Amino acid sequence: MIQITRIYSDENGESHFEDFQVPLKNYGAIGFLSDDQPVKSIVFREVEPSYDYDFHNAPDCQYIILLEGGVTIETSLGDKRTFNTGSVLLVEDTTGKGHKTKNIEAKLRKSIFIKL
Numbered sequence: 001m002i003q004i005t006r007i008y009s010d011e012n013g014e015s016h017f018e019d020f021q022v023p024l025k026n027y028g029a030i031g032f033l034s035d036d037q038p039v040k041s042i043v044f045r046e047v048e049p050s051y052d053y054d055f056h057n058a059p060d061c062q063y064i065i066l067l068e069g070g071v072t073i074e075t076s077l078g079d080k081r082t083f084n085t086g087s088v089l090l091v092e093d094t095t096g097k098g099h100k101t102k103n104i105e106a107k108l109r110k111s112i113f114i115k116l
Contacts, residue, residue: 002022002024002034002088004088004090005018005089005090006091007090007091007092007099008092008093009095009096009098010096013076013096014076014077015075015096015097015098016077016079017075017081039114041114042112044112044113045110045113046111047103047108049103049106049107049108049109051102051109053101054100055076055097055098056099056100056101057093057095057096057098058092059094060094061090061092061115062116063088063089063090063114063116065086065088066109066110066111068107068108068110069085069104069105070084070109071083071102072102073100075099076098082104
């Protein structure tokens with residue numbers, strides 16, 4: 001199983017975290033794979049060590065995979081979580097009050113956005 005944290009907005013526009021797991025099937029010598037998921041595009045991103053972005057909405061429903069560096073994300077209700085290199089997020093709060101994002105390390109953060 002692969003652990004993913006979803007960030008979404010409820011009917012009142014408040015953002016929340018929700019953890020879920022993607023099941024994997026045993027394909028023998030090539031390893032364990034999930035089912036295919038259709039995607040629109042992929043974007044590679046790098047941000048400065050000082051990155052500290054106030055409340056904002058995700059521009060698209062997208063997976064974010066942290067390649068290097070970690071972040072702290074805060075929901076509109078004040079819940080905070082820290083995500084490190086290798087974390088996978090599903091960001092779906094394209095409406096509502098949004099979330100805050102801040103680098104936790106004094107180095108460039110590299111990530112991949114996979115737009116759905």
